[in-house]
Amino acid sequence: MRTLPHSDSPGSISPGEGYGVNGAEMPREQRVAALLLSRYNLRLLIRLYATFDGDLLLPIVLGEIAMYNIGGIAADDTASLAARCDSNFKHPPLRPCNAFSISSSTGIPRETVRRKVSHLILHNWIDRDPKGGLTITDRALALCVKPGDDENQSDFLATADRIRALLDERQPA
Numbered sequence: 001m002r003t004l005p006h007s008d009s010p011g012s013i014s015p016g017e018g019y020g021v022n023g024a025e026m027p028r029e030q031r032v033a034a035l036l037l038s039r040y041n042l043r044l045l046i047r048l049y050a051t052f053d054g055d056l057l058l059p060i061v062l063g064e065i066a067m068y069n070i071g072g073i074a075a076d077d078t079a080s081l082a083a084r085c086d087s088n089f090k091h092p093p094l095r096p097c098n099a100f101s102i103s104s105s106t107g108i109p110r111e112t113v114r115r116k117v118s119h120l121i122l123h124n125w126i127d128r129d130p131k132g133g134l135t136i137t138d139r140a141l142a143l144c145v146k147p148g149d150d151e152n153q154s155d156f157l158a159t160a161d162r163i164r165a166l167l168d169e170r171q172p173a
Contacts, residue, residue, distance in 0.1 A: 027170075029166055029167055029169070029170050032166055033163045033166055033167065036159055036162055036163055036166075037159065037163070039159075040155060040156065040159040043155060044152060044155075044156075047151065047152060055116075055119075057108060057112065057116055058116055058119065058120065058125075060106055060108065061102055061106070061108065061113055061116040061117065061120065062120055062125055062126065062136070062140060064102050064105055064106050065097055065102060065120075065126055065134050065135070065136055066136045066140065066141075068095065068097040068101060068102070068105070069094040069095055069096070069097065069134075069135050069136055070094065070095075071095050094135045094136065096129055096131075096133025096134055096135050097133065097134050098132060098133065098134060099113045099114045099117055099134070102117075102134075117134060124137055124139050125137060125139060125140045126140065
């Protein structure tokens with residue numbers, strides 16, 4: 001199974017592009033890198049499963065709300081991201097969204113999104129403003145910006161280092 005980035009993400013590809021289903025045409029280093037990423041993703045899913053009591057739709061809905069709230073910062077715009085992560089990151093300006101926009105962006109049915117939103121509100125992960133706009137809470141924001149010794153961040157960085165070393169091996173000296 002190959003996961004594609006959002007269609008508006010830099011470097012996204014359409015389903016018919018890229019390598020074959022079995023990856024046979026893919027160079028060895030890229031196959032190994034794909035395997036390392038798959039292992040990391042599986043460990044991440046297991047951590048999310050535990051954090052959200054077995055409901056993997058909750059972190060998807062929460063994450064999509066958070067990304068919509070923070071919006072306006074491109075993931076590849078390091079300067080903007082660095083500016084956003086200064087000491088004032090505790091209270092960034094958030095752009096509210098609604099269940100319809102989350103349903104549209106994730107493909108999760110709107111009624112399911114509404115149930116997940118109710119659960120996230122009940123557990124203080126998101127707030128609903130008087131107009132119905134959804135924003136992440138300080139609790140959710142704190143989870144997203146845990147210190148560098150967080151298990152997920154260290155796992156991600158270790159995986160990235162292994163992939164970088166693997167890809168550097170094929171570079172001529």
